[in-house]
Amino acid sequence: MQPSPASQSRAVRAPRAQRAIGVAVAAALLQLLMIVAFAWPAARVAPRDLPIVVAGPQAGAVAERLAHERPGAFEVAVRPDEAAARADLADREAYGAVVATPSGPRMLISSAASPVVGQMLTQVAQEMAGGPAAPVQDVVAAPTGDPRGSGFGALALPLIMSGLAAAVLFTFAVPSPAWRASGVVLFAVLGGFGVAALAQGWLDILTGSYLGVAGVMSLAILAVSGTVAGLAAAIGRAGIAVGGLTFLLLGNPLSGATAAPELLPQPWGDLGQLLPPGAAVSLLRSVAFFDGAGLAGPMAVLAAWAAAGLLLFGVGGLRGRVKEAPVEEREPALA
Template structure:
């Protein structure tokens, strides 16, 4: 029995409301849960053990503290992306060393913690790996994640709806990844000036991100049908983007969500871009592996889709073919 237009309209209204609530929760909830959780931090200097103990007493579980021999070793830990910041004890009081390019928000929080510990309004702060001078708060960098995801999903939708053949969709995906990576990197480094580093390296990260997002969504659609568009889009948009930690850091999100975010293309792309643009590729292995795995999965899905599209033709029985005319 078919439902009436009024009933269908009511059901669509309920469904739209549920989608809206889900999107609000997905985007707003992580932002309300931002606080340090095992944030890698280095302490150095003659009173480093006392500082570590004091930090743990003030904020249990907030920092994953490692002691280093001296200030030089602390600086190296920041340059290698092994820590977000360092507190160096001196006879004149604590000094804070940060790498704001890794996370401006963590740098601010660390400075506030050092001020509270020292009981003064200001403490000396040195930024050894700073964010781009034209984007000191990292807001422009953080704003890049959502457009990359949405444009990647949009590309997958257009390719799926407009290109009938699976090989054609794969060709379009690779073309989009290469040209989109080159163009987006040029925009970010040129006109917007929010990303330093090698243009080829940055464009490579952008291209790999587009391939992972667009390829996966279009690949799922090729493998299981157009319903795959919704599955892939919701995964990347409602999970990947809010959990990417583009404006914060994975360690500021509740677990396991911070870790999950880094296993999805948006979070891995953000981490890899930070490493390539600001830290000469330090600690890039993890996020690079994640993006390569998603890209490989996308290619495998296209392969499944190609086999799926051929199967009906190959399975057509001989007795259903057009019989030859009798002479």
Template sequence: MSHPTRRRPSPPLLAALLAAVAVVAQALLIPLFAAPAANLAPRDLPIVVAGPAPGTTELANRLAAAQPGAFEILVRPDAAAAERALHDREAYAAFVVGPAGPVLYTAPAASPTVASLLVQGAAELSGGRPPRVVEVVRADPDDPRGSGFGAGFLPLGMTSVAVAVLLSLLLPGRVARLAGLLAYGVLAGLGAVAVWQGWLGVLPGAYLADAAAVGLFALATAATVAGLGALLGRAGIGLGVLVAFLLGNALGAVNAAPELLPQPWGTVGRWLPIGAGADLIRSTAFFDGAAAARPLGLLAGYAIVGLLLVLVGRAAVIPRHTAR
């Protein structure tokens, strides 16, 4: 019994449909990337107020009244405790109350954008007078605005996604894909940090520690895409690209801070591979590993789950056609 042939859309209609889909995708991507960048402002941003009790209470009240909801204020007894909080990544900056007025302690290595915003805000609080600023944890002198650090995540994300897609489409064997992902993670870490440190000079820290952090980020991203592809086929690859790359780049706040993005997007971004990768690499490069446990565990989870899905998922994303 013959089956009726299915009519395909005519080429002009198909072209119009593809154009419409592209325009809809464009309309969704523009606000996804532009809206967070256009609405940067402190939202429960952790800062320290340090010094004698009467002065710290007054300053904390002034900060809360000037920008309600902007800051999560941590009180510390003195300047030394404030510096420890910045080194431990408990806060982005500290106002230390002294006889000559508050002194702003900053950690540009955690976020040059936050440090700049707080310097401007402190000047407004003091009637336009520039505050005295002490940089406790400095950004790399060759990259004071953090632009080189942030720009490196786009090619890292792109190559990680590309490797995952190519391995999923070209290698039918699970073990071969697994070996390819692991080899990529090791080589990506060693190669990217060699460029960041040896060539560009914009990433401090111990080479092997930074390479391990970058390699884990690259592996987590690639394994997520490959694992979803092994689980769901081509649709899984598309989902992995959306989660690990598009959403991650839009919400990762690599050049800012999660607390500057509208919520809940800042929080969501920290749980995606790019946001967690930025957190981990900053910790290893600038803070001697402080506050690395959360992003380290998160990236390890992405990598392990992705690799397990590759092992137990389908052997080939594009099924082989049997000969008739």
């Protein structure tokens, strides 16, 4: 007995309805995940073992007071004098320094390391003074064109998104993994020098050596684009989703670009520094504002991601040769 047209129509509509419901549920879950990924770190910003130093004849007492009043907030190191404290700030060993004097505390901050932390430490100094506002000196100041660091913080997301977009374009437009890798490297170089010129010239949000800043930008772009496009070459188009979700949902919110890694919930703040966005932010701060102090760690992270991306291109090339081998073996027989 032949099924009726009505039952055939219902049979066709059922899988479509299930697919639509499944996509809607998956999209809603992804939306919730994105909101949590971006809003949760921002809503939980607070100092957690934030490195600061205390100097002066009463440094020990000040350190004990900080540990008692704000347990777990600061990782305090005691220095013999103000000169040693300033050296720690210039070397990115600490975000601020309390100089204890008989007349009251003075606060040294480094807004270039994080304007948010600088404001936080200024408030701490005022609370410690217990009266008139404590004197605050910015030892390593943020650029005059971006005193609050908002422009710097806004650099991370466009770098990631443009890197992901480039990876998608190369994956679909360039069939050969070798040429795709060459294109990604060229894009990283052009993008790095272009973004550095824009950030230092027109936007005035970065200082330091132009070549150094451009090199950091290029390495960061290569780490993102190379990894995502390399994943696509090695495991297929699913690699784009894996890389994109990792860098967007984890890398960007945990980068510390708008605050500092020590202000994020742990261990997520530390994890963010092992991903390209967080490493790029830290390396860019070191090169642009601190004459390269503290660059070894983040540079190693970015170099490792970039090398992994190029290695994945090699895996993709081998994968393509294996697929083509049976066709090549049949050609002599057909001739």
